[in-house]
Amino acid sequence: MIEFRDVTKRFPDGTVAVDGFSLVMPSRKTTVLVGSSGSGKTTLLRMINRMVDLTSGAIEIDGEDTSRLAPVALRRRIGYVMQNSGLLPHFKVIDNVATVPVLNGVPRKQAREQALELLDTVGLERSIADRYPSQLSGGQQQRVGVARGLAADPNILLMDEPFGAVDPIVRSELQTELIRLQRELDKTVVFVTHDIDEAFLLGDQVVILQQGGRIAQVGSPTEIIEAPANDFVAHFIGAEKGKRALSVRATATGEILVDGDGRAVGVLVPQPGGSS
Amino acid sequence: MNWLFNNLDVIGSAIVAHLATALPAIVLSFVLSIPIGWLANRFRWSRGFLLTVCALLYAIPSLPLFIVLPLVIGTGLRDSINVVISMTIYGIALMARSTADGLASVDADVRQSATAMGFSPWSRFWRVELPLAGPVLLAGLRVVSVSTISLTTVGAVLGIESLGSLFTDGFQRNIPLEILTGIVLTIAMALVIDLLIVLLGRALMPWTRPVPAPSRAVPAAKDAVVA
Numbered sequence: 304m305i306e307f308r309d310v311t312k313r314f315p316d317g318t319v320a321v322d323g324f325s326l327v328m329p330s331r332k333t334t335v336l337v338g339s340s341g342s343g344k345t346t347l348l349r350m351i352n353r354m355v356d357l358t359s360g361a362i363e364i365d366g367e368d369t370s371r372l373a374p375v376a377l378r379r380r381i382g383y384v385m386q387n388s389g390l391l392p393h394f395k396v397i398d399n400v401a402t403v404p405v406l407n408g409v410p411r412k413q414a415r416e417q418a419l420e421l422l423d424t425v426g427l428e429r430s431i432a433d434r435y436p437s438q439l440s441g442g443q444q445q446r447v448g449v450a451r452g453l454a455a456d457p458n459i460l461l462m463d464e465p466f467g468a469v470d471p472i473v474r475s476e477l478q479t480e481l482i483r484l485q486r487e488l489d490k491t492v493v494f495v496t497h498d499i500d501e502a503f504l505l506g507d508q509v510v511i512l513q514q515g516g517r518i519a520q521v522g523s524p525t526e527i528i529e530a531p532a533n534d535f536v537a538h539f540i541g542a543e544k545g546k547r548a549l550s551v552r553a554t555a556t557g558e559i560l561v562d563g564d565g566r567a568v569g570v571l572v573p574q575p576g577g578s579s
Numbered sequence: 580m581n582w583l584f585n586n587l588d589v590i591g592s593a594i595v596a597h598l599a600t601a602l603p604a605i606v607l608s609f610v611l612s613i614p615i616g617w618l619a620n621r622f623r624w625s626r627g628f629l630l631t632v633c634a635l636l637y638a639i640p641s642l643p644l645f646i647v648l649p650l651v652i653g654t655g656l657r658d659s660i661n662v663v664i665s666m667t668i669y670g671i672a673l674m675a676r677s678t679a680d681g682l683a684s685v686d687a688d689v690r691q692s693a694t695a696m697g698f699s700p701w702s703r704f705w706r707v708e709l710p711l712a713g714p715v716l717l718a719g720l721r722v723v724s725v726s727t728i729s730l731t732t733v734g735a736v737l738g739i740e741s742l743g744s745l746f747t748d749g750f751q752r753n754i755p756l757e758i759l760t761g762i763v764l765t766i767a768m769a770l771v772i773d774l775l776i777v778l779l780g781r782a783l784m785p786w787t788r789p790v791p792a793p794s795r796a797v798p799a800a801k802d803a804v805v806a
Contacts, residue, residue, distance in 0.1 A: 354695060379697030389692025393710050393786045403696050435786040451696070461695075 304330045305351060305459065305491065310360035312346055312516075320346040321516030324360070329508065330458075333485060333492040337502035337539075338512030344495045347516060348461050351493060352381045364459070379407055382452030382460040382490070386467045388444035390436040396422075396447050397432040403455040414454075421450040426480055442473035449481070453488070462494045466501070478504055499540050503528070511536055582756050589745075590760060596740040597768065600662045601731045605724050605772075607663070608670025609716075615671065616678025617704065630676050637672035641665060641733050662734040662741070669730060670723045677719020681712030714787055717780040721773055728769040732761070742768070 305328040312321040321343040328334040336344040349355040350362060353374040362369045369377060390399045398405075400418035405411055419429050425446045436444055445465055452460055466474045478501065485492060496502055502509045503524040511519040511527065513535060520532040528547055531537040541547055545563010551571060552561045560569045583590075615633065619626045648654070648661045685708050693707045709716075732743025745761030748754070781788065 352695060354691070375697050375699050378695055383692070383695035385688065385692055385695070387688055389688050389695070391689060391693065391707060392686075393707075393713075393784070406697050406702075437786070 304328065304363075304365055305334075305493065306363045307347070307350075308361045308363070310347075310350065310362060311358045312343070312350065312355060313358045319515055321350075324516045324518070326510060326518065326521065328491065328493055330365075330491050331489045332507040333494055333505055334508045334510060335494045335496060335502040335506035336510050336512060337496055337499055337506075339497055341514055342512035343514075343516030344497075344512055345463055347512075348463055348493055348495050351459070351461060352378045352383060354378075379403055379455060380457050380459075382455065382457040384445075384448045384452040384460065384462045384465045386464040388436065388441075388448035390444055390447055390451070392436055394435075395432065396434050396436065396439070399436065399447060400450045400454050402451060407455060418450070418454060421454055422447075424453070424484070425450045440473075441469045442477060445469055445473075445477055446480075449477075449484070453484075453490075458491055460490045460492045462492060464496055465494075467496070467498075474501075481505060503540075511539055582754055583760065586757075590764070593740060593742050593744050593761075594764065594768070596659065596744075597728070597731055597742045597765075600659050600734070600739075600741055601666065601724075601728045601768075601772075604663050604666030604670055604731070605720070605727050607667040608674045608723050608727070609720055611667065612671055612674035612678040612719075613709070615675045616682050619675070619679035620682050626679065630679060633672050633675040635672075636668050639668070641669075641730065642736065644668070645734065645737050645739075657738050659734070659739050662731060662739055666727045666731055670727055673726060674719050674723050677715055677722075678712070681715030681719070682708055684715055685711045710784070713780065713784045717776065717784075721776055724772050724776055725769045728772060729765060732765060 307324050307326045307328075310321060310324045311319070313319050324343075324347065326334075336347055338344050346355055350357055351364075351369070353369060353372075357370070390396075391402070394402065397415050397418050400421055401409075401411065401414035404414040404417060409417075419432060422429055422432060427443060427446050427450070431439065431443065436447065439447065448465065452462070466477050469477065482505065492505075494502075494505055499511075502511075506524060508521065509524055509527055510521050513519045519539070520527055520536045527536065527540060528542070531540060531542050534543070537543045548563050549560045549568060551558050552565075558571060559567050560571055562568050615629060619629045644665045645661055646656070648664060649656050649658065652660075652664070654660050689711065690703070690708065693703045698707060731741050732746065734741055735743030735745075735747045742761050742765045745757050745764070749757030749759075749761065
């Protein structure tokens, strides 16, 4: 569990990125921080592994105040995946994945073997192990980035817009893959995005942020869609434009679902094998 | 042509002396520029200040330096150490800026990602930033190497042995072939050392080699199959 207690971040130039932020991110769940630029979402994420230091307040991981932990050691036990993969261009794929275990003192040979298994885990062929990152596609690089984030088997995985820079087809593939991985691995994931659909797709808990890291609403996707807390949230998730309010319209041959503007968005089918 | 064949030992000795002076200076310039380059990027004030000071070193005239240096450090006037130190000073004048630029050229994303993974600042510098600055360092080192090999000849004026001794001796004794030999060998040495540096760079920085295949065409990739 990650707990933010009244956390504030003021940068040296005077801008307040985050002001009095309090939140509990439950263990083994995916918490998505979603907001537009300037909402402080990346700052919040980076405060967890102390890449950004707090001005005031506290962050606890499983009851341990992070300000008492050595930053370097803390970072080695928290996985981190970033946009544009952030892979080290001069390390082969296999060594990128093995980096953190090697830093932690695992013998290189053993770390490489584990890294090969991780390539399987994230759906990559082992044959790319000896390539350099520049020789991979964007989607492959992101998968390697995820494998690297998982390499030290951390309880916590921080993901900073990891799928922001890949094309839509690859993105949706990576999202599906992440859902599968999360089902298998049960990590505490903190995911930052500006894409509300991605937030609803991946988040157990979705945190909608306004400027300065103020929480507009926290809840499950269902709760937020059912009852947006205010106009900001309604606007942000598209409820106001009717994007989330669908209605059934009869056609010559059956029925379709249309949004508030009357655009066709899908069809209504019974949920396979389920109630509700 | 007779002069050449009768004096192979003189030429050989000049080549060895030249290398023994120039190579340590090249290596020292490279090594000493690393902390300077690091410091230049470390603080807001330090970059302009340090790099200007280093560049000004190049303005020191070499002959007076050869004469003043022994007085300062207590070596003999004809000690080749004087040339090594002078050449290192000129080398740093050129190399410090390359090192600072190279280190500054490292992608901020990569630097942050290294931090996020848990590299300590020390290991991040040596294992991430310095290697990635490699191509710029290499370019700087090539200039330093050529410049050092050429400037080392000046020591001959004071009687410190190098390929330059072939110019001074040939000039005094009016042997044009000896002068020509000195010039040709200096240029040849500069070319050979330059080539060795390029090859060394290629061996040490395999990731900078041209990419063999565009990533999308790789059948091993699941992305490529789907997309």
